[in-house]
Amino acid sequence: MLDQELLNYISVQDADVFPDEPMSQHTSFRIGGAADCFCEVKNIKALKNIIDACREYNVPWYVIGLGSNLLVSDDGIRGVVIKLGGDFNEIETVGENCIRCGAGVSLAGVCVYARNNSLGGAEFAWGIPGSVGGAVYMNAGAYGGEIKDIVISSRYLDEEGNVCELTGKAQDFSYRHSAYCGRNVVILDAVFELYPKNKNEILFLMQDTMEKRRKKQPLNRPSAGSVFKRPEGYYAAALIEQCGLKGVSVGDAQVSEKHSGFIVNNGKASAKDVKELIEKVRSVVRSKTGVELECEIRFM
Numbered sequence: 458m459l460d461q462e463l464l465n466y467i468s469v470q471d472a473d474v475f476p477d478e479p480m481s482q483h484t485s486f487r488i489g490g491a492a493d494c495f496c497e498v499k500n501i502k503a504l505k506n507i508i509d510a511c512r513e514y515n516v517p518w519y520v521i522g523l524g525s526n527l528l529v530s531d532d533g534i535r536g537v538v539i540k541l542g543g544d545f546n547e548i549e550t551v552g553e554n555c556i557r558c559g560a561g562v563s564l565a566g567v568c569v570y571a572r573n574n575s576l577g578g579a580e581f582a583w584g585i586p587g588s589v590g591g592a593v594y595m596n597a598g599a600y601g602g603e604i605k606d607i608v609i610s611s612r613y614l615d616e617e618g619n620v621c622e623l624t625g626k627a628q629d630f631s632y633r634h635s636a637y638c639g640r641n642v643v644i645l646d647a648v649f650e651l652y653p654k655n656k657n658e659i660l661f662l663m664q665d666t667m668e669k670r671r672k673k674q675p676l677n678r679p680s681a682g683s684v685f686k687r688p689e690g691y692y693a694a695a696l697i698e699q700c701g702l703k704g705v706s707v708g709d710a711q712v713s714e715k716h717s718g719f720i721v722n723n724g725k726a727s728a729k730d731v732k733e734l735i736e737k738v739r740s741v742v743r744s745k746t747g748v749e750l751e752c753e754i755r756f757m
């Protein structure tokens with residue numbers, strides 16, 4: 458339970474506030490107990506105020522995007538979960554071929570905006586069900602493209618509440634990693650540099666990417682995408698399949714029959730089921746192949 462005074466303060470900010478909000482409604486896995494307080498903030502001022510208040514009351518806070526890479530505990534989250542809405546959902550053209558996208562914008566929104574403006578380069582992101590904030594944080598990528606290929610700068614709220622900016626190499630992107638990982642900061646927006654391209658060519662590439670996803674991924678079941686990072690020199694899904702783990706389940710959590718790198722929720726899977734299954738997969742793969750699988754999904 459959150460301190461009532463803190464809850465009252467948060468409730469008068471420019472934010473939609475939901476006490477005891479089930480996180481299963483905010484994760485693509487459809488798993489997770491209640492957060493003491495879930496709020497969708499509309500602008501930087503509200504964001505700052507809420508974080509400052511959490512610090513003052515010594516209450517932990519967390520920022521999430523579209524929850525497509527998260528496994529939230531069945532016991533929920535003690536503290537405040539922040540999602541970026543309102544102003545953070547805006548996209549604007551800034552200079553030639555560049556667009557500034559709020560951290561709350563979905564990657565689908567970025568792709569559609571780019572296509573409507575005949576700008577190429579973002580097509581790889583079509584079908585990644587995350588937000589700009591989550592994608593920059595994770596350096597999301599697919600089909601030969603990564604966020605790092607198109608981001609020229611990103612702004613964030615630092616640990617002291619200052620708006621700061623990182624440009625180019627300072628963003629320290631590598632495979633599923635950015636300079637933001639492990640820091641208690643909020644990515645506010647990012648500038649993507651694209652290039653002029655024929656709308657039909659963009660559309661064709663987007664459709665082709667989605668077709669590949671439909672063929673290979675279990676998109677009809679809740680999941681958080683690939684559970685494991687790609688181990689150097691291997692494919693996680695191939696190793697898992699080779700070890701006979703395809704289709705193995707714990708409760709309603711199952712290693713997907715369609716793509717062994719995914720764990721799907723067949724109905725009522727708990728976070729505990731998913732964690733147990735992850736440990737089972739890691740342990741069998743370790744003992745049969747000597748490869749240590751590292752999780753790509755984030756635990757909350």
Ligand SMILES: Cc1cc2nc3c(=O)[nH]c(=O)nc-3n(C[C@H](O)[C@H](O)[C@H](O)COP(=O)(O)OP(=O)(O)OC[C@H]3O[C@@H](n4cnc5c(N)ncnc54)[C@H](O)[C@@H]3O)c2cc1C
Pocket residue numbers: 485519520521522523524525526527541560584585586587588589590591592593594595596597598599637642643644645674676680681682683755
């Ligand atoms: C069906 C499916 C397919 C997928 N395919 C791919 C794929 O092809 N490639 C790929 O890379 N990923 C893929 N994913 C995983 C996921 O979509 C990406 O990792 C995505 O970038 C996560 O974005 P999100 O907004 O959902 O972030 P969340 O899952 O909400 O959060 C992920 C992390 O980012 C942090 N974060 C989010 N927003 C901010 C912010 N504004 N400031 C600071 N930190 C923030 C969170 O604290 C958390 O640690 C897939 C997932 C699913 C379900």
